[in-house]
Amino acid sequence: MVESTAKARQPNCWLTIRPWRKIMPDKQVWDITEALALADTWQNRFDGKNMPEGFFPQLHALAEYLHDNGQVQRAVDLLRSESSMGVSRFLGHRLEHARLLSRALFDAGESDEALKLVEYYGSRPYLFDDLNKLGYFLFCRSAHCLATHDALKLAHCVTLLVETQAGMKDANLIRIIQQAGGINALIRAAGSLDFSTRMLLRVFGLAQRLAGKGVAAGVIGRGLHFAVNILRSVSRLKGGNLVGLLPRRTPGKVRIRAMVGNNHPVVVTRAMGGIGDLLMMTPGLKALARKHPDREVWFAIPKGFHQLFYGFESIKTVDIDHLELYQEDCFALHNLTECPASRVETSTLPNVKQNRIDIFAAAMGITAKELDSVGRTPVYTVTDEERLWAISYLAQKNLEPGQAIAIQPYAADAYKNYPHMELLATKLARDTSVLVFHNSPLQGYENENILKVDNCTLRQSIALLSQCKMLVAVDSAFVHIAAALAIETASLFGPTNGELFTKYYDKCHVIHGHNVTNCHSCWRNKFVVCPRTHSNTSKCLYEIDIEYITEEIFNSYPEFVEEKATTIDESLKSILNFAKEKASSPKYSGGLGRVKFCISGIRWVFSRCFLTQKYGKFSLQIEIFFFNLLHFFEKPFKKHRHMDLLLVQPNGLGDAIINKAYSDYLIERMHFRKDRVLILATETWKGLEKELHPDSAVFFFNKQKFETNFLYRLSLYRYLKKYYFSYVLCNLRWKPRYITDRLMLVISGRNKAIAAHENSDHAQKVLFQQWCTKKKMNCVDVSDIRSEFRRIPQFYKHVFGKIIETPPRRTVFHRSACLASRYVRGNYIVLHVGNADVRRRWGVEKFSQVGEYFANKGYQILIVGGYCERDLIDAFDQKFKILIDQLHLAVSSSKCNTQSLGIGVF
Structure with missing residues (x-):
């Protein structure tokens, strides 16, 4: 700078x-x-x-x-x-x-x-x-x-x-x-x-x-x-009649006896949302209407929320902003603007025991017995016109009612969001059509089986939801709407108590990550950071594994699996069509071609199974067994190429730089040939392979596709099976762990070493060591070492002993710069906005605060990012492209079509 x-x-x-x-x-x-x-x-x-x-x-x-x-x-x-x-x-x-x-x-x-x-x-x-x-x-x-x-x-x-x-x-x-x-x-x-x-x-x-x-x-x-x-x-919050807080038209006290004989309404006021709270008030409103059969029940709320109550004949909605009430005009007043639920929850944190439906009903003067008489399910009505419109809309998209899964990925408060919802949607889209709902244009979710519903009104979206077979949602209004519509729901809860919120929703199954993170519902809000991540991201949501969610969905709703089992006829038709189309190809002519055709057909059939079935805990074993079976048939036609070393690096650029120092030193001391060394890495540092490993082969793979796409994994397995390695080293075990396990199992090698560095209890460590022993792998336990600068050297020392005793010098690499001088003329500051691990990302908002401070001091702001930070840089583009000069550091040489900045990394 x-x-x-x-x-x-x-x-x-x-x-x-x-x-x-x-x-x-x-x-x-x-x-x-x-x-x-x-x-x-x-x-x-x-x-x-x-x-x-x-x-x-x-x-x-x-x-x-x-x-x-x-x-x-x-x-x-x-x-x-x-x-x-x-x-x-x-x-x-x-x-x-x-x-x-x-x-x-x-x-x-x-x-x-x-x-x-x-x-x-x-x-x-x-x-x-x-x-x-x-x-x-x-x-x-x-x-x-x-x-x-x-x-x-x-x-x-x-x-x-x-x-x-x-x-x-x-x-x-x-x-x-x-x-x-x-x-x-x-x-x-x-x-x-x-x-x-x-x-x-x-x-x-x-x-x-x-x-x-x-x-x-x-x-x-x-x-x-x-x-x-x-x-x-x-007494005010417990549901007493608050009509005495209203002004009077004439002097003197308004007598209750005089009010009994007239037909003045019972008024319930709520000057704000949200939609979920308003729906949780409907059972109490229904009971209130039954309690006063001869009077109207007015629900005074902002006009924008009136649409939620179309068809709710028990009440009359009134615009609260144009409502002028006097004591003489209403029989009773129940004010829910001064939210009773928030007061009760705040006073009993973190051991909240009351459901909001009960709290709101009590604030209206409704007893538990009166609420039991009408039920505790929210009320919402989809009109016949809306239902016909939804069916017509789905027909235009080649979908039938009851065919798709609905996903509601975002809550009103960001700390309730599930960070991996797009991956979950992609995985569910293998089996069925998916509708993703949002109130503004959605970014991502690009899949042929995913339909983005982001340009419809609220009631249109709910009408479409009513035609879905199930809902997957975060803690949002759609959970309560689905309960009103009696739709099967899998709800993802984090800081709030999902079991308490959905206590009366028979068709709602709550999924949370408290067992993984060893925590409980902390009931924090958007102004309080998560004590585990020290950010707005909730660890109890971040740690929920996609495989766990899908397994919970299939276990909770077995009819979903049964429905998939009925599609065998369609699968057989697809197989026959595939065979007819491919059998005539010149690629499969001759005896060897026929064998290859049979192998390809078997692979295709199994891939269809993996894309439409759920194997639960045995998916890894079945997948590896299937691949080894194919490899057994393909083995006579292929020959292994012998390689000295395979480095598996499923981590970011920082760890790659530290690993480079030891891999270079190891290659020199073990006399490995550099052309017989293969680096298997994710795309986080794609484009820097010539600087890090100029003489060795580097194979980059897409981590997201590897996690979600069986055919992609299969192609990677086939690539690795071309080689036989003297040493296979993996000093980072992914979360979820099965990703690394799959790779290490299919790689052919004489000496395999894998690190167990994630935090785990003693029982998990023992199980992992037993698994490594059974698979003939060297398990290196470095879980107690937090720093990469100590953990990575310890891994190499454990595997190679005295050979690696002397710590090697860290390597420096440099890239040429072609930056216009106007960017660095005078004061400037460089903001590197991303990280390969999304849990370590600081976020656009906080970088914006730093940028604002330095821009206020007269500095130029250069925004720098790599291949995997393009999403964050795009966010900066959308917010600040009019106001500040920006710089995109395109790490990938194939996409380096903008100005780039030279960097020296130590």
């Missing part, structure tokens, strides 16, 4: 489309000119676009900075433009937007508009996920009511301030009492207050007086007020 004085700071272009986390500099070092320029940029660039959730805290920070530095009108303009950026999709940010905008409007002299905002939110407590957030709006509304002598509205504000924790927030209740001239004056100004409100208000006043008489008295007084408030909060 070139060192020089940093350039003068200018408005940072990285800030405009960065992943929106902590991108705002410290306010103390801000320049007001830069802040104004950034506000203009955001208003012009993002107006009318739906921005991601993490963007809005940064906009609010910028608006606050402008407001606090005298640019009140600019703050107002910025916050007004935020309304068109999709802030209403996120309830917490929407409330903060309303608070900041009303505050700025007051200071800008636009009191009328500010008062409309304050009145709207201050009179609707059911819009708040935490009633503490009501404090600001209630204070402003109360101050205005005191000034205008509006006793009715003041009474409502005082009631909410006293009966919720909002009065304690920022001492709002104390400030109102002081403005009114004392508690008695406030009671007189508010007119008729309920007895409980007056009592709590006087308890609060007593606490304040005791606080002035000493510490002990103050603690007693405040503790009394806090205890009373907590008791009321608990």
Whole structure:
């Protein structure tokens, strides 16, 4: 990196489309000119676009900075433009937007508009996920009511301030009492207050007086007020009738007896999603409708979620944003915006015992017996028109209803995602058609048997799901939808307790990796990293093996296997068609050609079996036995080529460089011929073979295809069977382990050595050593050595003893550079964005934070990656191609059609 004085700071272009986390500099070092320029940029660039959730805290920070530095009108303009950026999709940010905008409007002299905002939110407590957030709006509304002598509205504000924790927030209740001239004056100004409100208000006043008489008295007084408030909060969350929190049309108390004889509705409010939670509320709503057969049940939710309840005749959906409720208008109010499930789960972590269906029902005042009468299965209705549309859609794709498997690969929170879902989809696509669902264009999943459903509406997607025979999904809304549609489901759970979430879903089978990682449901959220990986990736999900998932699916749903067994007629037809087509080929003419034709036919038949059947734990033995059988028939027509050494390197470039030092030293000391040395490696360092092993043969194979494609493995086995090796060395055993085991079994060699370096218990080590002894392999246990710089040398020393005692010098290699000088003129920094092991990848977002910091200092940003990092570089391309100069380091010489950077690796 070139060192020089940093350039003068200018408005940072990285800030405009960065992943929106902590991108705002410290306010103390801000320049007001830069802040104004950034506000203009955001208003012009993002107006009318739906921005991601993490963007809005940064906009609010910028608006606050402008407001606090005298640019009140600019703050107002910025916050007004935020309304068109999709802030209403996120309830917490929407409330903060309303608070900041009303505050700025007051200071800008636009009191009328500010008062409309304050009145709207201050009179609707059911819009708040935490009633503490009501404090600001209630204070402003109360101050205005005191000034205008509006006793009715003041009474409502005082009631909410006293009966919720909002009065304690920022001492709002104390400030109102002081403005009114004392508690008695406030009671007189508010007119008729309920007895409980007056009592709590006087308890609060007593606490304040005791606080002035000493510490002990103050603690007693405040503790009394806090205890009373907590008791009321608990009763509120347990499903009591909260109609008393609503404003009144006329003074006086609304009598319950007067409400019994009328037909006012029962109202349930929920100002946000998600879809899964809304569906888990449906059993409680159904029971509530049965409990009140003579009244309507209104479910007030955002309009975008109304589509979930088409055909649910027990309730009436209402747009909560246009709902104005008074005590006289409804018989009962159950507020689920202040989420009872989150409160219960938070208070009982990590030993959560209650299912959310039960919690939501209890919050509506439904008993367990009443819920039993309607069942605990979510409610969702697919209309006849939607069902016909789905059947027609599948017919256009040559699919029949009940034929495909559905996959829902992504949850709303990334920490719930299964990292290997694409590989799982590819494997399932061997046996059947697969539909992959997402709400935006999907990357990857390219397979002739995979249909990507990423351009349909939510209800269309659910209609297609209803025509699938089973669902494989992460912890997402589709698990609950499938339960409502009675579809067989295999759900992948990690940090959350899948058995508890799907407790009442008879057709749902939960798969998790807790047994592999020796952990349990930690109930972490997106703001807490996994304690095992120290990142957002959940280890309990990452470690779930694809083979384990498919085995669980086949064991849990045996009818799936039986269905495959009925396709024997189709397989026989395929065999006959194959024979007719190939038998006439000149390639198979003559006696030797007929033998080759028979061998090819046997191989093809077995490959069809492997692509359509499940062998469970015996798949490895069957595959190796089948290959050895073919090799036995092919052996008379082939001759082995003798080789001195085979190095199996299923790891990345770093390990390859360390291995190179020892392999070069070994070749020299053992007098191996370099043209009789073969390196078997993955494609992680493809393109550097001439620098690492210029005189030896290097064979690269695709690890993903090897794991999922039987025919690809078979072709690799045939290639390796051409040779007979004096030494076969493998100093890394893959996870899953069967990959390395398959390779080592089919390789012909006199001396085989394999390392057991992954963490395992004593019993696993013993079993592996016994397996190696049975297969006549030398097992080298280096599992206690964590560092590659010590583990790899120890492996070679164990195998070759004194020959390798003297540590060899590490080799340096260099590639020529052809980089335009403008990239490295002045300050620059190089970001290497990838790693061969996805568990060690740092991620685009964190590299973006580093890049933003240095770009802000005036540095050029050079993004560098290798053959296997193209996916990450493409992610940078999509996010930053407009704003920064980028560099692709194309390691593969066949694809080196862009500028490349020379590197020296030590």
